[in-house]
Amino acid sequence: MIPLTLRVNGRERRVLVEPRQSLLRVLRDELGLTGAKEGCHRGECGSCTVLMDGVPLYACMTLAPEAEGREITTVEGLLDGEALGPVQDAFAEHDAFQCGFCTSGQIVAVEGLLRANPQPSLEEIRTGVSGNLCRCGAYPNIFRAAGRAAELRAGRGGDS
Amino acid sequence: MLPNFAYVRARTVEEALEHLGGEDTRVHAGGTDLLGCLRDRVFAADKVVSLRDVEGLTGIRRAADGGLVLGGLTTLAEVSRSSEVRGLYPGLAQAASAVASPQLRNQGTLAGNLCQRPRCWYFRGEFHCAKKGGAQCYAVGGQNRYHAVLGGGPCYIVHPSDTAPMLLALDAAVRIVGRAGERAIKLAEFFVLPEVELARENVLAPGEIVTEILLPPAPGLYSSYRKVRERGAWDFALASVALALRSIGGRVTQASVVLGGVAPAPWRAEAVERAIVGTTVDEKTARDAAAAAVEGAEPLEWNAYKLPLIRGIVEESLRRFHDYQPS
């Protein structure tokens, strides 16, 4: 076991882990942050997507010790207090999910996309979420929600 | 789930090399392939050496000769975004952005992409196949839709990397550092076929690290990468073709054509190169050259479709080149 200090959603968290533990298992099992989901634990679905230093990655393909010293943001970290962030708002507004299990990952992927590219084209949006499977098939609404999220972010100063 | 291992994060190449003595000590770059291999028990690890914090392994810079030096730990996303790569070697940007998914491109590195292990489902699955020391290559008499049609035997994997064919076409070299010292070798010498080395896909010795990828100067260079896959993202190539051509007045003076997804190593299609050098690659030349691309191919039961596929993308890529040429 090794001790780690992780910065998650702006807070320092200390944990004792085995090196083989993925960031995803640590977030979920040790820190109780269950927003990021485990759909495959193989880098093949995207439901575990988190931001590391603002960039979307799969928490399941990241060894927990690799996350040390990085700024980790999960879907919970996109809330402003209890209020939804702009991407979350847009997903609710456009019904961009069905079962909702892929949704945290989709939202974080869109957040990452918009941080890098605040006004993406439709093709850029489709590519931006191409690492997030949705078996319920809500994709057309996800595309719309991402477009709407870009508008909302711009309206809010774009720094969520 | 992964077996347990020790984890160290090296600060310098030297420190990393020190840790990399043991047989089951593994380099961790982005980890996107390493973790999959460990999870699927393709190989074991008692120690994982992370290169994350090693100074000087990332970034893209101009070389003295006008070419580019890409740090081995540069992520695929950085490669595909880099204005220098896009300007000088657009084919490499295309190849890097054709890999996997955005998240994996944000994490996976260029050196890792070259060193990743093949995706054959027998190799990755619970099959004691020849490549893992077993008696047979299950692909020969099995489900071989995604296997090699060129250069196969005794194992029929295809090399999985998207950047490898492009880098080979660009005549890139890799800088390799080991305890014994440092060397730079051309990619043409880096990859090996199973008939030479059954258990590995390249000449990297245990404990060696790829630190840099070196691209020769690009003046007058046309490059492109075209990949066919079954679905739009997150899919390895059914077949791909990398072109690197130089031309004068529309006439090809130098050609490098490399196929991906069809052979156990990136596959140089020399017959295509011969067919187009000295021509303006008109329609007929493109078609004849494309036909030459599959010369000597030996499809297995389920992968004969790769032949027309290769012909199709070679012809299409050559015609793109032709149309692009300012006449």
Next chain:
Amino acid sequence: MKAADYYLDGPAPETPEPRQRQDRWGETRVVGRPLPRVDAYERVSGSAVYPSDVQLPGMLHAAILRSPHPHARVKRVETSRAEAMPGVRAVITHQTPGADIAWYTDREGATVGHLFEAHCRFEGEAVAAVAAESPYQARDALEAIEVEYEVLPFTSDYETALEPRAPAVRDGGNRASEPGVYERGDLAAGFNAAEVVVEETFRTPCELHTPLEPHGCVARWDGNRLTVWESTQGVYPVQSRVAQVLGLPLANVRVIGHYVGGGFGSKLRPGKYTVIAALLARQTGRPVRLFLSREETLLCAGNRPANRMRLKVGAKRDGTLTAIEFHGLGSGGAYSGSGTGILDWQVRDLYRCDNVRCTTENVYIHAGAQRPMRAPGHPQCSWALEQVMDELADRLELDPVELRLRNLASVSQGRGGIPYTSNGFRECLEEGARTFGWLAARSRARSEDDLARGVGMAGGLWIAGAGGPPSTAIVKYFADGSVNLNLGASDIGTGTKTVMAMVVAEELGVPLDRIQIEHADTATTQFATASGGSKTVPTDAPAVRAAALDCHNQLLDMAAEELAVAPSELKLDGDHVVAVGDPEKRVALREVSDFRRRQVVVGIGYRGPNPEGKATCPFAAQFCEVEVNRRTGEVRVLRFLGAHDSGRVMNRATYDNQVYGGIVMGIGLGLTERRVLDTGQTGKMCNLSWHDYKIPTALDVPADVTSLPIETEDVECNTVGAKGLGEPVTIPTAAAIANAVYNATGIRVWEAPLNATRLAELLAEREA
């Protein structure tokens, strides 16, 4: 006891009483609008607790050891090394007392397989299970269990399973049942009368459900009471099976399934994992979490069987169908005899034809058992039937839409000619074609360069979708005008909770944010069947409506006393009750003294029976445009339109979303998905990951998808007028794509999936 013992089979009680009106809705104020989901906040904030998110103090993590062989006998299991490993709290096998549980039964009720089976008949058969302090330790322990297998010969190709050389899966051989035969009219006469005959053999692959949330549960005991948080489409079926297997009273088994990350039919019932988690929890005295790995879900959490279908259709020159002959073959795996369940239904019922013969054959193979998957049988049949219709149209030089319009059925022929409560198939075809711009798109010249465009369409119907009793709902109307709605159904992502709240809002005028919902919990909510079969809305919405009306009527009764006006003269107006003819006579609900004293009014609603002698089916037509690369066979879907008659639209937003989702799943069946077994060598599954089992990504789906509701008025099917939607939306999709590819290239692909791995060769052959 069988699950069926818990179902009502007589007429169901119905409220309100006959005196209380349940008029069909005219203009609705709430129902039908595209309202956001009542649980949207939970789902987008990350705060929704899915069963796989449940964490309990002291919880252990479990994992199952599975047979790596499709057919083997377990000769010895040695667990002592595993038991001694750090963190391991329990290891169980078939030898563990209490774990020797019968699991699979045949149709006569005889046991044919156990929870832990020593005779493994598919790769993935459970052999042992472990509970440990961490999920990693549990997996480590699995690797330390030593099992000696006697590997046996296997059968994994369903098409050759009946050959004499094929190793037998079950004692009686590989034929799972007598061939099913359906017949009407005179087939020979029908083909004699035909002027054109099309005959082809079709194949569809074995498709896997792969919901995003893996299958599994968390189990906890309190004395002899068991609570299970299960990722399920129906908490009651889980309760009944678990209680039966463990010999517990139903009341002692509480199953909770507030959220579920998709199921598509694979979570209609509990799995072995549910019972194994309960056993491990009992043995360790700790709560146990047992969720399958993704690989396990691919191996043994159900599938849509692969099918081979032979279809022969005869028609007159004017397009009138004269005869249809269908033969289907399939395998439900080692433990399900249903490889062709309701496979032939659309042949029997979709188009008018007097002479029909369908035969179906079911075989066993050494592979995981099928589970119903979104519209079982139907997309496969559609792949065959709708391609044949397209081919027929081609040969007759008729427009494909026109050919279908010429063969509309006015009654349900497969049910002996009874009428439908409503039938919007004609409108689906006509309005779908108009909105899509079908004629213009078809006449557009095919481009001559590398990229060829084409359009295609297909029709369909879903056998069920009427729903039916039993269903019970309770509406509690509180003194401040807020409401608690209580029903047992799961919301599998279709928007059940939202739609039901809208029904309450419609009847009681309560705003949605004043309605709280209790659902999917066997201890606290009412009996409901599993959410599947496209029947949740038509089953449960009428019960909810009845419960709301019951409340409504009780409120009026109370106010009637207060105002001294007959209840029939009163109506609810927001939080007031007013006399219909005299608006002066009104009273605020909170002033009604009886209500103030009681504080709450409880309305109960039951689902009434379906009309007798009638059939209720959703109908569909889908249209699409594709682009095919003529050199490589790459297919890109450019746009899609789904015209669906599912009766009333309850919520336009969740309705459209279902249409998109069905089309996306159909694109997977048509273009990329197939389970691959290593048939000739080991019988093991090759593509045991989500990377190799390819479901559509955002780049495989067009952004341009149109949902066109064909809102036929159905006053008979039930009291809300809605028919099922979730399944019909995926039925015609794959066939529509195949027809579009034909339109673009002139090449028919009879075997799905259809992509470059098939088309490249076919295109090249034609060139040559």
